[in-house]
Amino acid sequence: MEKYGVAIIGAGIVGASLFSELARKGVKVVMLEKSADVSDGSTKANSGIVHAGYDPIPGTLKAKFNIRGSQIYPSMCQRLGVGICQCGTLVVANESGREALEQLLHRGIENGVSGLRIIEREELHEMEPNLADNIDIALFAPTGAVISPYLVCIALAEEGVVNGGVAKLNFEVNRIEKVNDSYILGNGTEQVEADFVINCAGVNANTINAMVGAPTFDTHYVKGEYLLLDKSQNGFVNRPIFPLPTKAGKGILATPTLHGNIMLGPTAIPCEPNDTTVDAEGIAIIKEKIKLSVKEPNYKKVIKLFAGVRVVSGDDFVIDKLPNSHFYYTVGICSPGLTAAPAIAEYLCEKLVADGMEVSVHKFVPRTPYVTTNDLSKKQLKELIKKDASFGKIVCRCEKITEGEVVEALNSPLHPTTVDGIKRRMRPTMGRCQGGFCLPKLIKIMSRELDVPEEEITLHGNKSEILAKDKD
Ligand SMILES: Cc1cc2nc3c(=O)[nH]c(=O)nc-3n(C[C@H](O)[C@H](O)[C@H](O)COP(=O)(O)OP(=O)(O)OC[C@H]3O[C@@H](n4cnc5c(N)ncnc54)[C@H](O)[C@@H]3O)c2cc1C
Known part of the structure; x- marks a missing residue:
C-alpha cells in the first residue's frame, strides 16, 4: 500500500487547488476522486465568475477567502496557462435600488475590494447597450473576472501531477480507518495510507466526515439552471450583469463565457444533492427574471441547458479539523467557492505545515498549456x-x-x-x-x-x- 503525506478526497476546485499547492511545496500528496475525471461536481457547472468580494458579509470566511482568491486568480491563471477575462462585473438597478447599491459598495469597501464605483445611466448604457431600458445605475467591480471553471480545475490538477502529486480517478472513498498515526482510505478494492486527510468532497462532505467521527452539519442543496446561447450572440453583454442580490442569492445574471458564448441563469431551486435536471419551470424563471437586467436575449440561439448544485450549510463556509487529529474538512463550499478555492488551499496548507506536515525542497515544474x-x-x-x-x-x-x-x-x-x-x-x-x-x-x-x-x-x-x- 502506497503511503502519502496527505490524501485529499475530492477533485473539485477546492481539492485541485490544494493538490497543486501541496505538490508545488514538495509534499507527497494523493488526490482521490470518485468520478472518471476531475471537476465533475459543482465545479463543472457554475457561472464561472471570479467574484470581486462585495457580496459576502464582512468578517465571514466567505469574505476573507473571496477577497484573497480574487487576488490570486490573475497570476494563478497566468502560471497555469489558462485564460481569464478581467472584464469587471456590474450589479444593475433602477433608481429605487440606489440605496441598496450604495450599501453593497460600502460592504465591498469594508471587505477590502478595490476600485468599486457607482456608474450612472449614460456611461452604463454605453458600456452595456443591451441593458434593460429602466436600468439607471450600477455598481462596477473592476476586479471581477470570467474564467472557465473546469479548465482551471483541470489545469490545477495537471500542475499537481507534473509536480509529483498522484491523482487517482474512479476512486470513491467509502472507508477511512485510523491506524496508529495514519489513515487508511479504501474504495473497496484499493487502499492508500496518509498522515493527513483533507475532505473536499463537496455534496458528500458529511458522509466523509461521518467515516471518521467528525461532526456533520445541517446542509441543503440548491440547483442552479442555465441557458447557454450560441457564440453568434457574443457581445450581447460584455461582462457579468447581476441584478441586486437578495436573501436567495445573487440572482439571475447574463454573462459572457470565457469562450464567447452567453450564459443566462442560474435559478436557485431546492433539490436533491445530484439533481442536475433542467425543467420548463426553471427556464420560465430565467426568462422572466433576466428582464430585470437586460433586453430580450435571442432564445432561438439557445444551444444547451444545464444545471449545477450548490451545497449550503448555514451562512458561511465550514473549514475546520477534527480535534486532536490530522483530519480536516471543508463543508458548505457554495458560492463564492470557485473564487475562494485558491485562498482556501493557501490557508489549509499553512495549517498543515503548522500541524507538522512534511514539506521537502522542490523545484517547480510549470504545466504545459495545450496547443489550441x-x-x-x-x-x-x-x-x-x-x-x-x-x-x-x-x-x-x-x-x-x-x-x-x-x-x-x-x-x-x-x-x-x-x-x-x-x-x-x-x-x-x-x-x-x-x-x-x-x-x-x-x-x-x-x-x-x-x-x-x-x-x-x-x-x-x-x-x-x-x-x-x-x-x-
Ligand atoms: C449554479 C452555481 C453557480 C455558481 N457560480 C459561482 C461563481 O460564479 N463563482 C464562484 O466563485 N462560485 C460559484 N459557485 C460555487 C462553486 O461552484 C462551488 O463553491 C465550488 O465549485 C465547490 O467546489 P468543491 O471542490 O468544494 O466541490 P465539487 O466541485 O462538488 O467537488 C467535490 C468533488 O468530490 C468528489 N467526491 C465526492 N464524494 C467522494 C468520495 N466519496 N470519494 C472521492 N471523491 C468524492 C466529487 O465527485 C467532486 O468531484 C456556483 C455554484 C453553483 C452550483
Whole structure:
C-alpha cells in the first residue's frame, strides 16, 4: 500500500487547488476522486465568475477567502496557462435600488475590494447597450473576472501531477480507518495510507466526515439552471450583469463565457444533492427574471441547458479539523467557492505545515498549456501541420477543433478517457451542433488512441456508454 503525506478526497476546485499547492511545496500528496475525471461536481457547472468580494458579509470566511482568491486568480491563471477575462462585473438597478447599491459598495469597501464605483445611466448604457431600458445605475467591480471553471480545475490538477502529486480517478472513498498515526482510505478494492486527510468532497462532505467521527452539519442543496446561447450572440453583454442580490442569492445574471458564448441563469431551486435536471419551470424563471437586467436575449440561439448544485450549510463556509487529529474538512463550499478555492488551499496548507506536515525542497515544474489551433496565427498553424498533419484535420466544425488537439488532450497529464473529459479540455461537442457532427469522429479517434472498442467509449465514465453494444 502506497503511503502519502496527505490524501485529499475530492477533485473539485477546492481539492485541485490544494493538490497543486501541496505538490508545488514538495509534499507527497494523493488526490482521490470518485468520478472518471476531475471537476465533475459543482465545479463543472457554475457561472464561472471570479467574484470581486462585495457580496459576502464582512468578517465571514466567505469574505476573507473571496477577497484573497480574487487576488490570486490573475497570476494563478497566468502560471497555469489558462485564460481569464478581467472584464469587471456590474450589479444593475433602477433608481429605487440606489440605496441598496450604495450599501453593497460600502460592504465591498469594508471587505477590502478595490476600485468599486457607482456608474450612472449614460456611461452604463454605453458600456452595456443591451441593458434593460429602466436600468439607471450600477455598481462596477473592476476586479471581477470570467474564467472557465473546469479548465482551471483541470489545469490545477495537471500542475499537481507534473509536480509529483498522484491523482487517482474512479476512486470513491467509502472507508477511512485510523491506524496508529495514519489513515487508511479504501474504495473497496484499493487502499492508500496518509498522515493527513483533507475532505473536499463537496455534496458528500458529511458522509466523509461521518467515516471518521467528525461532526456533520445541517446542509441543503440548491440547483442552479442555465441557458447557454450560441457564440453568434457574443457581445450581447460584455461582462457579468447581476441584478441586486437578495436573501436567495445573487440572482439571475447574463454573462459572457470565457469562450464567447452567453450564459443566462442560474435559478436557485431546492433539490436533491445530484439533481442536475433542467425543467420548463426553471427556464420560465430565467426568462422572466433576466428582464430585470437586460433586453430580450435571442432564445432561438439557445444551444444547451444545464444545471449545477450548490451545497449550503448555514451562512458561511465550514473549514475546520477534527480535534486532536490530522483530519480536516471543508463543508458548505457554495458560492463564492470557485473564487475562494485558491485562498482556501493557501490557508489549509499553512495549517498543515503548522500541524507538522512534511514539506521537502522542490523545484517547480510549470504545466504545459495545450496547443489550441484557434490561438495560432496562420503561419504558426501551417508550421504545426507540416510537423504533424493531424493538426490540419478538423474534427469539430463548430469549435474548429482538430484531431491533433483531441490526441493532445488524450495524452495530457491526467489521461482523460471520456468524451466529457476531452470536451472540457479542448471543446469538441461544445458548439452549435452539440456533438451532432463530431461525436462519431471523436469516438473513433478515442477508440483508436485508447485501444478500446468504440462501444466502450463513455460520456463520463461508468455506465455512460454512447453506442449500443452488438447483441452477438
Ligand atoms: C449554479 C452555481 C453557480 C455558481 N457560480 C459561482 C461563481 O460564479 N463563482 C464562484 O466563485 N462560485 C460559484 N459557485 C460555487 C462553486 O461552484 C462551488 O463553491 C465550488 O465549485 C465547490 O467546489 P468543491 O471542490 O468544494 O466541490 P465539487 O466541485 O462538488 O467537488 C467535490 C468533488 O468530490 C468528489 N467526491 C465526492 N464524494 C467522494 C468520495 N466519496 N470519494 C472521492 N471523491 C468524492 C466529487 O465527485 C467532486 O468531484 C456556483 C455554484 C453553483 C452550483
